[in-house]
Amino acid sequence: MDHPVSRSRPARPRATLLSLSQTAGVSISTVSRALRGDTRISPATRRRISALAAEAGYAPDTLARTLLGGRSGLIGLVLGPMRNPFYPALLEELVAQAADRGLRLLILHAGEGSMEERTAQALLGYRVDGCIVTSAVLPSRVTAICAENAVPLVMVNRVARDHGTAVSCDNAEGGARLAGLLLAAGHRRFAVVGGHADTSTSQDRERGFATRLAEAGHGLACRFDGGSTREGGWAAGLRIAALPPEARPDAVFAVSDGMAMGLIDALRSAAIPVGMTEGISVVGFDGVATALHPPYELTTIVVPVPALVRRGLDLLLARVTEPDAPDELVTLRGELHPGRSARLPAMLEGA
Template sequence: MDEAAAAPRRPARPAAARPSSGRATGRATLGSLAQSAGVAASTVSRALRGDARISTEVRARITALATEAGYTPNILARTLVLGRSGLIGLVLGPVENPFYAELLQQAVRLAADRGCRLLLLHAGPGPIEDATTEALLQYRVDGCLVSSAELSSRAAAICAANNVPLVMINRVAREHGSAVSCDNRAGAELLATLLLEAGHRRLAVVTGNAATSTGRERTEGFCQFVAAAGGDMPLLVTGGASHAAGFAAGQRIAAMPAAERPDAVFAVADILAMGVIDALREAGLAVPGDVSVVGMDGISLADRPPYRLTTVVQPLQAMVARGLDLLLAGIEQGAVAAPQERVLLRGTLRLGASARLPESGLPLTGSPAAALPAAE
């Protein structure tokens, strides 16, 4: 025999590599089920997927065998054939803002409802690395959900080139992809109306990260509405995207001479507003006694004492659901063919206790003309 004749070529490497990096031991496959059932693998596949052509008898035998063996189909192999992975890439913004944590939770749940799983590509501040973009392609994600300003246009181009649909949540679209966001202008106008009707005249805006469309829209919407209503141009105070940034802005506001100091502040994110309130109070100012503070987002922590923030709540669940549906539609039709939409959802006012209320009821649908009843 040739026991040792053909073997000694390169026995060392494979022999050493195999034992540890071996494949998962003994998980049931279509093939193994087929063997024990005495049928072909294709029959097992059809039986388990509910193909009507398989006799009830054989199907019963196979499903019994499958559950007994704890069989689970290998989605990766299926993806190879079907061209769909069921994977959705998720790029998450700075999680220090609880808004993104809440978004994450919704995304996981709603994606699961739709039979998809999320591949976490990035979380936190900073731009996404090239390795991340690569993973997006390597794992053949069907689409990508982005809720961060930091998706480089290069990454977007790569998605476009590879026919990966892209949906931005809480951001406007870049070159390629759809977007779902809250109607930031409308929300800002709602808050402006509220503050003006309550009699505030020296307004300020604590701005967000300059790179985010969300922050810009809120700032502009607020200012333009105030201007249209005949009010003075609000003071712009540089903020950011964290409690610390809001706190710093609040300190600067508190340090102003009382005569110039704003009597109402719109912080473009709840987490910022919380920082502003904390700084004002630490400086001995009362909120809403001396200064009214309002925010926007609707994070749950801001709804609690000691903030009880008056804010516009983003319809988070609806936003994520809409985003996923857009994504799935894009997957169905092919990213390039699908129309690229921009969806705006209206937020709802949540009255807290951080801002003075208008004495004469609530102007829930105020128009600029009616906003300043006695501003003549």
């Protein structure tokens, strides 16, 4: 009566090359070669051992394999703040594509908390083949450790300030494109809702936008700090709504879709219409699913997440096999999604 209902507990002691070799009556190395498809082993033996392995539920011990100097198949992952809906989408794509390449993701860090010492221990202790960083807020620690220990590192959706390998959307171009469209549609008073001041993504988007405006002889009527959160966008919207009507911008660029949604919510709650026909035009950047649908139907630059992830893994794996490869920056052009949240030039209205 010690354990009430301990269900079928085979607890077979884990199939190993040794156990398989014993039941097959051959040596350990024969089993190993048979399972890896070595042609030196006769087809008959190979088939027999494969069947045995499948039946025993054998899975090669990746740890022992890695110990031999091989690769661990582990990618260390540093995740950005999960409340930004862009990151969950990125994560899902990353998991899927990594699995397709036989890689697994080991989460080193998530969110905005500080990176503890344990992160370094994990990075080295589990012998990750490389690291992917999607958050640039506090990467210094991981970046340093990777550099010291020759662990390849690739930033996805971020660009290192002075060096490093990264793949990102062409944020400056996207910002400029949005500015050009808004200008062509006749807007004249522009506002920006910025994100984290210390992330390259936000900086580049805002800079591209402002530069394009300046080229056309325009400036920013006002600028708000949205902190990359939906709540920040909401707060910015309230402040815009509180302006006297003649001081309000007629076009607002929120540098991330999350902020754009909060912004639209705030404007509408203040009875200020947002859209292509009347009121204020709002554009965003990211292309998160929720923003593309009603009630937002946001005009935004869609970051090509699948391609971003694909190129990121390409770059990382290339550096796993060739550690001396020079730093590389890959920039992918985003696609404009013309929604109903902004007045656009006539040429686009049909699309």
